[in-house]
Amino acid sequence: MAPTHQENSKSSRRWWVWLLLLLMAGGAIAVVGWYQLFREEPQRFDSVEAYYLYGSIGAEQEEGIPYWIWRVLPEVFPQHLPGEEGYASLGMLWEEDEATPAGFSKKTIGFPRIAINCAACHTASYRTSEDAERQIVPTGPHQTFDPQAYLTFLGNAANDPDFTAATLLPAIEAEIDLSWLDRLLYRFLIIPRTRDGLQEQAARFTWTDERPRWGPGRIDPFNPVKFHPDLLALDPAEDDTIGNSDIMPLWAMDEQQGFALHWDGLNDSLTEVVLSGAIGDGARPDSLPVDDLADLEAYLLTKRPPPYPFLDDLDAELAAEGEALFQQTCAGCHGLEGARIGTVIPQPEVGTDPHRLAMWTAEAAERYNAYAEEYPWDFNAFVKTDGYVAKPLTGIWLRAPYLHNGSVPTLEDLLQPAGQRPERFYRGYDVYHPERLGFIHDGESAERHGFLYDTTEPGNSNQGHDGAAFGTQLDDDDKAALIEYLKTL
Known part of the structure; x- marks a missing residue:
């Protein structure tokens, strides 16, 4: 017997009710999923300097690590750290009452995430004696942070068989009360995805295994960009260059307007340097906080180093x-x-280690200039150069070790002929040596806290900046006078 019109109407209504319920359920799941995984909460800071130290540069979406996983990694995997002080054993600077070290941003995108920002490398520290309070100097060159050791720790932790929800969740829940939904997300999604992401990152950096270690206060700034598959996408298998460089200060950038920037002058636009620096640290074109970075650029123009x-x-x-x-x-x-201030001095003239110059190629400059062309802030000023920039010496007392690769520990040593400079020394210890204008780099404390720098390794040469034009032939009294004046800059 065929269904009646009334029965058809009831059936149709039931169908529509079920469809509506399914749509409502799907919508609710989508809203909850968006809230738990993708909602973005704005950060608020009292000053541009606080933003510099702890604000997002747009790296959390692609390169961020779930904050609570990151927080417990030293506790769960202490065997993969170089010391017993947690992240401090990697040279991070942690101010009292802050949720992250200087140079690390905590931002909620669905859940709290942490990522580095510019201050991770460009924040100096010093102590006037071993028991003196550590002074933290935003925009200065980091002496203690070892970014390569940090990457190695993350990779080793992710490849450890204990990087599982069964191990990590109890450690996380000892720090914070998770909701039942958060526990499910961490167990089945966030922890597994974090492990996979950190393993992928470790695999991307295997090229560093064939090159000398960076060590604290140094980084290879552009090979990671060249070799990243989503950035310049050059092949490390066809490139054995070494770009290891001392970290530069970012203070008093108003003195360098119009100058060639970076050690080798590969760009003369501070705006492009700031934006490309954020991209190098993990941001992507659609995640860059362009207005915030413009405020940061203005801050860099007027920020001054502390006096000697x-x-x-x-x-x-x-x-x-x-x-x-x-x-x-x-x-x-x-x-x-x-x-010649702010200009590129040809490498044969200055005589310093040439490896950094080989690292940056005309092809890399061309690819960077073509990157993100559809955006209004796209890059145009990257170039290939043949030397190193003559920099202003503002705050020179706090910029040790010296030369572009950080191969000379003190200004006293830099004024010696190259053959008389230390061949091996420890860097990464931030107690200052006022007579020599540099950090203590030998002895038991420097050895215990530092990294042994060997100038005979490729990219580490301490040669160059030598001869009458560079002050190394002055007599001892004149050198002492010159050093006394440099303390005032």
């Missing part, structure tokens, strides 16, 4: 003699009115 901390002991008369020597010997390249 031992000025009370300065010999003013000797410093005046040193200023005259500076004008005669150094100002042409390093004085703010010097004819």
Whole structure:
């Protein structure tokens, strides 16, 4: 017997009710999924400097690590760290009452995530004695953080058989109460995906195994960008270059407007340097906080380094003699009115290690200039150069070790002929040596806290910046006067 019209209507209504319920359920699941995994909560800071130290540069979406997993990794995997102080054993600087070290941003995108920002490398520290309070200097060059050791720790932890929900969840729940839904997400999605992502990252950096270690206060800044499959996509199997470089200060950038930037002058636009730096740290074109980074750029223009901390002991008369020597010997390249300040000095002339120059190629510059062309801030100023930039010496006392690869521990050593400079020394210890204008780099404490730097390894040469034009032939009294003046810059 065929169904009646009334029965058909009831059946149709039931069908529509079920469809509506399914749509509502699907919508609810989608909303919950978006909230738990993708909602983005804005960060708020009291100052641009606080943003510099702890704000997002857009790296959390692609390169961020779930914060609570990151938080417990040193506790769960201490065997993969170089010391017993957790992340501090990697040289991170952690201010009291902060959720992250300086240079790490905590941001909620669905769930709390952590990623590095510019301050991870560009924040200096120093102590006037071993028991003195550590001073943290935003925009200075980091002496203690070892970014390669950090990457190695993350990779080793992710490849450990205990990187599982069964191991990590109890450690996380000892730190924070998770909801039942959060526990499910961490167990079946977030922890497995984090493990996979960190393993993929470790695999991307296997090319570093064939090159000298970076060590604290140094990084190979552009090979990671060249070899990243989503960025410049050059092949590390066809490229054995070494770009290991000392980390640069970012203060007083108003003094460098129009100058060639980076160690080798590969770009003269501070805007492009800031944006490309964020991309190098893990941001992508559609995640860059362009307006925030413009505020950061303005901050870098006017931020100044701290004064030399031992000025009370300065010999003013000797410093005046040193200023005259500076004008005669150094100002042409390093004085703010010097004819060559901010220009690229050809490598054969300055004589310093050439490996950094081989790392940056014309092809890399071309690919970077073509990157993200559809965006209004696209890159145009990347170039290939043949030397190193003559930099202003503002805050030079806090920029040790010296030369572009950090191969000379003190200014006293830099004024010696290259053959008399230390062949091996420890870097990464932030207790200052005021007489030598650099950090303590030998002895038991430096050995215990530092990294052994060997100038005979490729990319680590301490040669160059030598001869009459560079002050190494001055007599000892003149060198002492010049050093006394450099303390005042």
